[in-house]
Amino acid sequence: MIARVPPDPGRAAFLKTLTLTTVNILFDDMTAQVRVPVLVRYRYEVQSVTSAGCFDGTDKVLTAQPLVLELEPYADGQRKTPAALGMLNFFPVLRHLPVFSRMLRELDGAFLGLNKELQSNIGEHEEQAAEKEGDVRDYLDAYLLAQRQRAGTDSTFTSFQLLVSVRDLFLAGSHTVMTTLRWGLLFLLKYPHVLRKVQAEIDDVIGRGRLPCIADQDNMPYTRATIAEVQRVADIVPLSVPHRTTIEFQLGGYVIPVGTAIIANLTAILNDPKHFSEPEKFRPERHLDERGDFVQNEALIPFSIGRRVCLGETLAKVELFIFFTSILQNFDIRLPDGVTDPSMDGNLGVVWMANPYLLHCVARQ
Numbered sequence: 001m002i003a004r005v006p007p008d009p010g011r012a013a014f015l016k017t018l019t020l021t022t023v024n025i026l027f028d029d030m031t032a033q034v035r036v037p038v039l040v041r042y043r044y045e046v047q048s049v050t051s052a053g054c055f056d057g058t059d060k061v062l063t064a065q066p067l068v069l070e071l072e073p074y075a076d077g078q079r080k081t082p083a084a085l086g087m088l089n090f091f092p093v094l095r096h097l098p099v100f101s102r103m104l105r106e107l108d109g110a111f112l113g114l115n116k117e118l119q120s121n122i123g124e125h126e127e128q129a130a131e132k133e134g135d136v137r138d139y140l141d142a143y144l145l146a147q148r149q150r151a152g153t154d155s156t157f158t159s160f161q162l163l164v165s166v167r168d169l170f171l172a173g174s175h176t177v178m179t180t181l182r183w184g185l186l187f188l189l190k191y192p193h194v195l196r197k198v199q200a201e202i203d204d205v206i207g208r209g210r211l212p213c214i215a216d217q218d219n220m221p222y223t224r225a226t227i228a229e230v231q232r233v234a235d236i237v238p239l240s241v242p243h244r245t246t247i248e249f250q251l252g253g254y255v256i257p258v259g260t261a262i263i264a265n266l267t268a269i270l271n272d273p274k275h276f277s278e279p280e281k282f283r284p285e286r287h288l289d290e291r292g293d294f295v296q297n298e299a300l301i302p303f304s305i306g307r308r309v310c311l312g313e314t315l316a317k318v319e320l321f322i323f324f325t326s327i328l329q330n331f332d333i334r335l336p337d338g339v340t341d342p343s344m345d346g347n348l349g350v351v352w353m354a355n356p357y358l359l360h361c362v363a364r365q
């Protein structure tokens with residue numbers, strides 16, 4: 001059920017294997033439901049490329065599933081907590097109010113569950129420790145080896161640090177990509193002319209005889225532009241992640257003291273008409289020049305701004321391209337009968353999520 005990490009993973013081979021295997025899994029699941037409306041929500045999240053990268057390709061990664069399932073009810077609206085949870089990020093003082101503290105306790109419970117599962121994976125890796133770099137199978141092996149090599153020094157490679165690093169990668173890497181993908185399919189349902197153009201480009205450049213690979217994107221400006229536009233409009237991390245100043249400095253005539261929380265308003269930039277004309281419109285063409293080549297707009301900052309941007313930006317872009325193209329190469333997506341204008345409503349939790357929606361997923365002939 002998970003992507004397998006090759007024995008000696010060069011970066012390219014590693015990404016290729018991870019993404020392609022994961023896509024196959026997505027297909028199995030989707031094919032099983034051909035002609036039945038599929039509820040698009042967080043069910044695929046357990047196939048997170050990140051988590052697969054953290055383990056060794058055994059089924060153990062699936063044991064991380066419970067946390068995903070704990071968070072999933074936020075997405076399908078069964079428990080109405082997410083917006084409030086997002087607010088805590090910016091107004092931590094709210095944690096003292098009963099409604100918020102209850103939510104935090106629930107979240108803590110989910111974290112403890114995930115910690116336990118991760119800890120057990122780490123324990124298994126410790127038992128079969130890699131003796132040298134050539135034996136390293138994955139991130140856990142690499143970290144544990146580095147930790148042993150630094151034993152007796154005041155190294156920052158600690159067991160606790162390993163746990164939180166893997167947990168961060170798992171959480172930051174899975175929710176975000178799947179949320180973007182979910183928005184992306186929704187936008188394509190709403191704007192079928194874009195879907196047709198992307199599929200035409202896929203057929204033209206990749207055909208049906210093989211799965212897409214990342215090198216294809218150089219020849220697929222319209223698809224890249226569509227993904228860029230999905231990221232702009234979906235705007236899944238509207239206020240990024242709060243930062244805090246470590247020194248006093250001046251900005252625009254104001255003195256910003258040490259310890260001030262700084263919040264980057266990504267939404268304002270992603271919707272600024274100075275950078276994106278008619279920003280309310282979903283228009284992939286805005287990311288193309290007059291020759292039809294893809295143009296990277298500097299104001300397109302879904303991964304945040306400044307030095308400390310998203311650590312997984314490169315991986316996320318690879319995943320988004322491979323997932324989008326692989327799905328659309330092999331499937332037609334359509335609105336269920338009777339639905340003409342899908343709701344674009346979302347829900348703000350850790351990220352801005354599209355509400356669950358139905359689509360028909362039909363294998364392309």
Ligand code: HEM
Pocket residue numbers: 050168169172173174176177180236237240241302303304305308309310311312313315316
């Ligand atoms: C579409 C996908 C993604 C989006 C939109 C996204 C967005 C972001 C944003 C806005 C931040 C906050 C940066 C800041 O502090 O200013 C962030 C941080 C982070 N992201 Fe992502 N991310 C995505 C995918 C990923 C993936 C695939 C990974 C993992 C491999 C990942 C790992 C992280 C980590 C570890 C941080 C914290 C970095 C730090 O604090 O230094 N992200 N991401």
